[in-house]
Amino acid sequence: xxxxxxxxxxxxxxxxxxxxxxxxxxxxxxxxxxxxxxxxxxxxxxxxxxxxxxxxxxxxxxxxxxxxxxxxxxxxxxxxxxxxxxxxxxxxxxxxxxxxxxxxxxxxxxxxxxxxxxxxxxxxxxxxxxxxxxxxxxxxxxxxxxxxxxxxxxxxxxxxxxxxxxxxxxxxxxxxxxxxxxxxxxxxxxxxxxxxxxxxxxxxxxxxxxxxxxxxxxxxxxxxxxxxxxxxxxxxxxxxxxxxxxxxxxxxxxxxxxxxxxxxxxxxxxxxxxxxxxxxxxxxxxxxxxxxxxxxxxxxxxxxxxxxxxxxxxxxxxxxxxxxxxxxxxxxxxxxxxxxxxxxxxxxxxxxxxxxxxxxxxxxxxxxxxxxxxxxxxxxxxxxxxxxxxxxxxxxxxxxxxxxxxxxxxxxxxxxxxxxxxxxxxxxxxxxxxxxxxxxxxxxxxxxxxxxxxxxxxxxxxxxxxxxxxxxxxxxxxxxxxxxxxxxxxxxxxxxxxxxxxxxxxxxxxxx
Numbered sequence: 001x002x003x004x005x006x007x008x009x010x011x012x013x014x015x016x017x018x019x020x021x022x023x024x025x026x027x028x029x030x031x032x033x034x035x036x037x038x039x040x041x042x043x044x045x046x047x048x049x050x051x052x053x054x055x056x057x058x059x060x061x062x063x064x065x066x067x068x069x070x071x072x073x074x075x076x077x078x079x080x081x082x083x084x085x086x087x088x089x090x091x092x093x094x095x096x097x098x099x100x101x102x103x104x105x106x107x108x109x110x111x112x113x114x115x116x117x118x119x120x121x122x123x124x125x126x127x128x129x130x131x132x133x134x135x136x137x138x139x140x141x142x143x144x145x146x147x148x149x150x151x152x153x154x155x156x157x158x159x160x161x162x163x164x165x166x167x168x169x170x171x172x173x174x175x176x177x178x179x180x181x182x183x184x185x186x187x188x189x190x191x192x193x194x195x196x197x198x199x200x201x202x203x204x205x206x207x208x209x210x211x212x213x214x215x216x217x218x219x220x221x222x223x224x225x226x227x228x229x230x231x232x233x234x235x236x237x238x239x240x241x242x243x244x245x246x247x248x249x250x251x252x253x254x255x256x257x258x259x260x261x262x263x264x265x266x267x268x269x270x271x272x273x274x275x276x277x278x279x280x281x282x283x284x285x286x287x288x289x290x291x292x293x294x295x296x297x298x299x300x301x302x303x304x305x306x307x308x309x310x311x312x313x314x315x316x317x318x319x320x321x322x323x324x325x326x327x328x329x330x331x332x333x334x335x336x337x338x339x340x341x342x343x344x345x346x347x348x349x350x351x352x353x354x355x356x357x358x359x360x361x362x363x364x365x366x367x368x369x370x371x372x373x374x375x376x377x378x379x380x381x382x383x384x385x386x387x388x389x390x391x392x393x394x395x396x397x398x399x400x401x402x403x404x405x406x407x408x409x410x411x412x413x414x415x416x417x418x419x420x421x422x423x424x425x426x427x428x429x430x431x432x433x434x435x436x437x438x439x440x441x442x443x444x445x446x447x448x449x450x451x452x453x454x455x456x457x458x459x460x461x462x463x464x465x466x467x468x469x470x471x472x473x474x475x476x477x478x479x480x481x482x483x484x485x486x487x488x489x490x491x492x493x494x495x496x497x498x499x500x501x502x503x504x505x506x507x508x509x510x511x512x
Contacts, residue, residue, distance in 0.1 A: 047091055047133045047174045048383065051242040052312035055385035055443050057484040060510060062446035066460050066470040069489060070512030073114035074475065077494055077503040079103040081125045085503035086494035088131030088174060089441060089481035097483070097490055099505060100132050100174075104143040106150060111488060114507060118155035127189075129237055129382075129480065131174030135208060140182045144170040147184040147206060159211035163204055168196040168232075176239035178248070178285060181214060182206045187235030187253060195256045198228045201235025203250070205288060215288040219252045220277060225270040232256040233270075233277045238309035238383060240285075241321065243335060248285040249310040249321045252276050258408070259301040259359075265405025266301060266359035266367065273298035273360065278306040280323040280331070282338060292338030297327050299360035301367075302352070302400060302408070303376045311386050315341075315424045322391065322423075327353070328379035330393055330421060342426035346380065346419045347395040348373040352402075364405060375400035375411055377437070383481065385442040385449060387463060390429060391421040392449045394438035418442065418451060420466060430466035441481030450489060452478035456501065458491050458508070472508055476501040487511075 049055045061069065077085040079101035090097040090109075096117065097109045104122035109115070124143040132141035138158060139150040148160040164170050169186040176183035184206065188199020201219040206212065219234035233255035240250040255274040260266045267274075278297035283290055296306045306325035312335065313320055319335035328349055332341040345353075350373045358366050378398040385392045395418070399411030416438035419431040434453065442451040444463060452458040454477035460470035477495035484490070487510040494503045 047131060047239045048309050053241045053309040054311055055383060056387050057443060057445050059445045059484050060487045061448060061484060063448055063462060063469060065510055066448060068510045069470060069508045072507045072509035072512055075109060075114045075505040077101060077505060083128055084479055084494040086492045087128030087480045090483045090490050091132055091134055092483050092485040093134040098132050098134055098139050100130050100141055102126055102128055106132055106141055108155060111485060120150055120155040127172050130172055133175050133177045135177035140175045140177055142171040142175060142184050147175060161206060161211040166190060168199040173237055174239050178242045180208050182208050183240055185236035188232035195232055197230050197232055199232035201253060203236060217283060217288045225272060225274055227269045230257060230269045237307040241310045241312050242285060243312055246285055247282055249280060249282050251307045251310060251323050251325060252279045252281060253305040253307055254278055254300050254303050258303050260405045262406045266364040267299055278304055280306060280310055280321060280333060294333045294338045296325060296329055296331060297356055299356040301356050301359060302372060308380060309383050311384060313423060324380040324384055326374060326379035326381060328374040332426060344421055344426040346393050347417060348397045369402045371399045371411060372402050373399045382439055382441040385444045386423055387444045389423055390463060391423050392442045392444060393419040393421060394442055394451060395419055396437040398437060432461060432466050439479045443482050443484050445484045450482055452482055452491050454479055454495055454497060474506060476503045
């Protein structure tokens with residue numbers, strides 16, 4: 001979950017407030033296996049590009065021709081919300097881009113020329129990340145309160161089902177879809193980004209033909225660790241990954257309140273590790289039965305969701321699931337057992353990584369007040385991408401200030417990094433530091449990786465060694481992911497963070 005707080009000051013901090021929702025799923029064709037370390041992906045077309053959530057697209061764009069990328073068309077985006085016009089990555093299927101804005105409206109757009117083929121208006125503002133997925137002849141999505149299915153050719157609503165009340169629980173994710181089921185989760189927050197007490201993040205599996213509820217999984221217990229009048233937690237930001245053998249994998253949000261309350265500091269109202277918050281979880285996709293969990297941050301004090309959509313890969317024949325979140329750690333776990341294979345810290349850390357464990361053990365006197373890295377909006381907020389050998393991690397360096405066991409504030413600094421990790425070992429291959437936070441999601445294609453920024457640029461990096469090879473200008477800032485299909489790079493620019501900027505969906509194409 002996100003906590004949006006009013007922060008005044010430098011431009012970078014203004015970006016931090018507005019773009020924290022900048023994440024989402026993508027679309028395109030899947031990637032193949034091979035490469036050094038025998039790393040391969042499973043999956044097909046999916047919001048994260050494939051069922052493995054790799055965000056790696058087959059296409060024509062590569063280092064040899066990237067200089068030929070030029071703007072082909074631009075489509076104005078008119079949605080109004082506190083977080084910009086859009087925070088979802090387009091899903092591309094059959095030459096059509098399907099896009100949801102931050103008023104929950106959905107458009108089908110011809111990828112060739114930007115013509116709007118149909119629109120379905122909901123006009124229900126969402127905090128995001130949201131988005132849609134295409135499965136068969138339907139487009140699946142959600143508003144803050146309901147899941148829906150639209151006819152892929154016409155946009156006509158086929159069904160909708162109410163899942164959240166919008167006051168203590170809401171929806172802000174692109175659905176998952178696999179083998180006739182649609183997966184949608186609530187989160188314990190409302191459309192104003194507030195954290196009401198008693199909210200339980202709940203994952204629903206719905207029949208794709210009818211919307212009928214098939215099963216649900218509570219990502220936190222209904223008892224909320226003993227105090228429903230104060231506590232809340234859990235829920236998904238992103239669509240799960242699927243391994244093709246019946247397993248599904250997802251990341252879970254944080255517990256509330258954080259760091260604690262007056263009289264019950266450092267999470268005393270929610271004793272224990274607060275499962276399954278800040279965890280990667282594997283379920284049986286058909287039944288919802290729990291197979292395993294890996295918790296990155298027991299008894300979280302700092303809103304350190306482990307929310308990223310897991311990336312599935314095979315490393316030397318060993319199946320792994322790779323997750324990340326706002327704690328600033330990237331972790332690969334064995335897909336069969338959930339046991340860690342490697343773990344790498346990214347971005348700035350300054351000695352507070354174990355504060356939650358100290359509080360859980362009754363040793364909160366050892367927790368030092370002051371600046372904490374990562375902060376509420378730091379670490380890895382948006383989804384990662386991967387090719388056959390390398391993981392690309394967008395990092396936000398932004399601190400919080402710990403004032404007491406019941407109060408925290410925002411730090412002023414915000415910058416970013418794009419970090420490349422060896423997929424098999426987690427070792428850093430290269431990293432590029434940038435002056436603005438990396439709230440967008442990267443996408444990889446061939447020997448390139450692309451990412452857009454809140455500064456209103458989109459940049460292509462050399463996937464093997466780092467370094468900027470290409471950049472393009474956007475009509476506004478971007479706080480979300482981009483999509484690649486064939487010779488086209490599609491970039492949502494939804495954040496009007498400077499005077500004169502106008503949100504738009506922009507297509508860059510080889511040869512323009």
